[in-house]
Amino acid sequence: MFAVERINIIRSYLREHGKLDVHSISKLLNVSEVTVRRDLEKLEAEGSLTRLHGGAILAEPETLPESREATEEERREEEDLEEIARVAFLMVRDNDVIMLTNGSIALRLARKLAGRSGVTVLTNDIMAALEVSSQNANKAVLLGGSPDAESKAVFGSLSEANVQKFFVNRIFVQVDGISEQLQLTVSSQEKAALIREALACSEEKIILCEAARFSRNAFYRLGPLSLASKVITNTSVQESYKTRIFAMDLQLFTSINAFEGGA
Amino acid sequence: MFAVERINIIRSYLREHGKLDVHSISKLLNVSEVTVRRDLEKLEAEGSLTRLHGGAILAEPETLPESREATEEERREEEDLEEIARVAFLMVRDNDVIMLTNGSIALRLARKLAGRSGVTVLTNDIMAALEVSSQNANKAVLLGGSPDAESKAVFGSLSEANVQKFFVNRIFVQVDGISEQLQLTVSSQEKAALIREALACSEEKIILCEAARFSRNAFYRLGPLSLASKVITNTSVQESYKTRIFAMDLQLFTSINAFEGGA
DNA sequence: AGCCCATGTTCGCAGTTGAACGGATCAACA
DNA sequence: TGTTGATCCGTTCAACTGCGAACATGGGCT
Numbered sequence: 001m002f003a004v005e006r007i008n009i010i011r012s013y014l015r016e017h018g019k020l021d022v023h024s025i026s027k028l029l030n031v032s033e034v035t036v037r038r039d040l041e042k043l044e045a046e047g048s049l050t051r052l053h054g055g056a057i058l059a060e061p062e063t064l065p066e067s068r069e070a071t072e073e074e075r076r077e078e079e080d081l082e083e084i085a086r087v088a089f090l091m092v093r094d095n096d097v098i099m100l101t102n103g104s105i106a107l108r109l110a111r112k113l114a115g116r117s118g119v120t121v122l123t124n125d126i127m128a129a130l131e132v133s134s135q136n137a138n139k140a141v142l143l144g145g146s147p148d149a150e151s152k153a154v155f156g157s158l159s160e161a162n163v164q165k166f167f168v169n170r171i172f173v174q175v176d177g178i179s180e181q182l183q184l185t186v187s188s189q190e191k192a193a194l195i196r197e198a199l200a201c202s203e204e205k206i207i208l209c210e211a212a213r214f215s216r217n218a219f220y221r222l223g224p225l226s227l228a229s230k231v232i233t234n235t236s237v238q239e240s241y242k243t244r245i246f247a248m249d250l251q252l253f254t255s256i257n258a259f260e261g262g263a
Numbered sequence: 264m265f266a267v268e269r270i271n272i273i274r275s276y277l278r279e280h281g282k283l284d285v286h287s288i289s290k291l292l293n294v295s296e297v298t299v300r301r302d303l304e305k306l307e308a309e310g311s312l313t314r315l316h317g318g319a320i321l322a323e324p325e326t327l328p329e330s331r332e333a334t335e336e337e338r339r340e341e342e343d344l345e346e347i348a349r350v351a352f353l354m355v356r357d358n359d360v361i362m363l364t365n366g367s368i369a370l371r372l373a374r375k376l377a378g379r380s381g382v383t384v385l386t387n388d389i390m391a392a393l394e395v396s397s398q399n400a401n402k403a404v405l406l407g408g409s410p411d412a413e414s415k416a417v418f419g420s421l422s423e424a425n426v427q428k429f430f431v432n433r434i435f436v437q438v439d440g441i442s443e444q445l446q447l448t449v450s451s452q453e454k455a456a457l458i459r460e461a462l463a464c465s466e467e468k469i470i471l472c473e474a475a476r477f478s479r480n481a482f483y484r485l486g487p488l489s490l491a492s493k494v495i496t497n498t499s500v501q502e503s504y505k506t507r508i509f510a511m512d513l514q515l516f517t518s519i520n521a522f523e524g525g526a
Numbered sequence: 527a528g529c530c531c532a533t534g535t536t537c538g539c540a541g542t543t544g545a546a547c548g549g550a551t552c553a554a555c556a
Numbered sequence: 557t558g559t560t561g562a563t564c565c566g567t568t569c570a571a572c573t574g575c576g577a578a579c580a581t582g583g584g585c586t
Contacts, residue, residue, distance in 0.1 A: 003532070003533095019265065019268070022574075022575095023573095023574090031533075031534090032533070032535080033574085033575095034534065034535080034575095034576090035532080035533060035534075037576085052265055052267055053265070053266065053541060053542070053573085053574065054265060054542090054574065055574095057267065126389055126410075130389070130412050130415065132410075133409065133412045134412040139409065141408065141409055141419075141421060142410050142417050143407045144407025144408070144417075144421070144422070145404065145407070146404055147392045147393050147396040149393050149396045149397040156404075158407070158428070159407075162407045162425070266542075285565095286563095286564095294544085296564085297543075297544060297545080297565095298542085298543060300565070300566085301542090301543085316551060317552090317565095528585100528586090529584100529585085530583105530584090530585080530586100532582090533580100533581080533582085534579105534581070534582095535578105535580070536577105536578090536579080536580095537576105537579105538575105539574105539577105540573105540576095541574075541575085543573095545570085545571105546568085546570105547566105547567085547568085548565105548568105549564105549565085550563105550564080551562105551563080552564090553560100553561095553562090553563100554560090554561095554562105555558100555560090556557100556560105
């Protein structure tokens with residue numbers, strides 16, 4: 001048994017049980033307790049666990065056992081979302097009127113835009129609108145409509161009518177899935193309808209989608225990826241998608257480096 | 264069982280029950296009472312609890328002497344607001360389309376309306392709209408416009424245009440002050456403008472105002488109290504106002520009893 | 527061989543726990 | 557208010573366990 005195997009076993013044991021004690025692990029792996037302690041030392045250094053007298057527990061003792069795994073997953077997802085929001089932020093120019101469709105990225109982008117003057121933000125995302133308007137310098141417009149308590153956004157015919165009143169330089173549309181055939185999908189009928197109206201009123205159209213949502217479909221079809229001219233996702237997106245999107249003459253952005261390199 | 268686990272259990276036990284006694288915890292965790300006391304010592308040192316003879320209670324966050332008085336004041340105000348919201352709620356009929364202008368009463372009324380079916384609520388108050396729409400049975404419409412982060416409501420020309428699209432049975436307008444001359448006042452220009460538009464689109468017009476805000480003026484004048492046909496305030500409102508309002512042929516409601524008595 | 531790295535062993539020390547004991551606190555009652 | 561019995565607390569001591577440091581072993585590599 002190699003050391004890395006041993007450490008991996010300890011890792012998975014810890015993921016499963018949430019805690020461990022040196023003695024049991026020593027017997028389980030048939031090594032001395034010193035060795036186990038040395039392994040725990042390494043794992044603590046990399047932040048995977050917290051050592052304590054007699055054993056160790058998973059780092060972040062505050063979380064419930066079931067939410068613990070979700071937290072790791074979520075952290076990754078959050079990093080992905082942040083990355084996309086960063087790239088999107090760099091695309092915004094002074095005096096832009098931009099539209100944000102509701103979603104987790106809209107809020108993040110709104111946070112960055114809140115500190116920036118000379119940009120007007122139109123959105124159906126309630127939290128994003130509040131975030132932008134929290135700094136007075138900037139102007140935000142929240143579309144009217146029927147609120148959805150879950151997504152904290154407004155939809156419906158009023159929203160669609162409202163969005164037509166504005167001329168938008170740049171629209172950022174977060175989709176819920178991109179199919180194998182590069183079809184954009186979202187999770188509700190109202191969202192799809194609103195996005196269609198919004199796209200019609202906008203100059204530059206930019207799709208936002210996490211790499212993890214490629215090859216996944218939500219229920220409502222929005223249309224082909226070619227509706228837009230730019231796509232922002234994560235660096236970890238599959239190569240096959242990259243090449244196919246380039247072939248369609250769309251610009252694909254996957255990180256700040258790629259952006260500065262000019263894609 | 265590691266010491267930190269034990270302490271975490273004690274923490275969550277305390278969060279749930281608010282207090283604990285050494286003996287029960289000792290039996291619960293299957294450790295000696297000395298150990299429990301030592302744990303409590305640590306938890307007290309970190310400020311999580313306050314030890315006392317036989318056990319411990321949740322540490323109360325340090326309250327400043329002045330904030331305590333404010334809390335009493337606030338409690339009174341909250342009771343006033345609740346009272347007004349209760350009366351307003353009783354005025355709502357099935358199949359009403361009602362408009363709520365933003366404010367502390369709108370949210371309270373929205374909470375009550377959330378559980379009621381067959382009522383449509385139109386509002387510029389973001390939190391009220393979310394509250395109503397949290398129960399799906401009911402329909403809420405949030406006006407579009409520029410959000411104000413402070414009041415969590417939308418205002419502006421889009422709001423005013425949006426409100427004109429609807430026909431409202433009953434409008435509840437919370438004002439910020441009612442002058443000696445029975446002039447209604449509010450605290451911002453945009454709010455005044457929106458309320459004017461909304462009143463124009465509504466059948467029955469009901470003013471909501473705490474008793475404490477009589478004889479107090481906000482900066483923007485909305486118009487005379489006679490714009491409305493009903494007024495809801497607290498029982499503690501001065502008698503002189505009551506008689507003057509009755510004399511104007513307006514209906515004044517001051518509590519559920521008065522309401523049921525027919526005012 | 528000589529070296530390096532991972533592992534095991536030994537040993538003194540520190541951390542944790544429980545039992546015991548004397549002092550403090552509480553509640554009931556006169 | 558003072559007394560009393562019971563309970564609870566803090567402290568001390570002892571036993572145990574786990575820990576880290578130093579040293580020993582042993583296999584793989586140059």
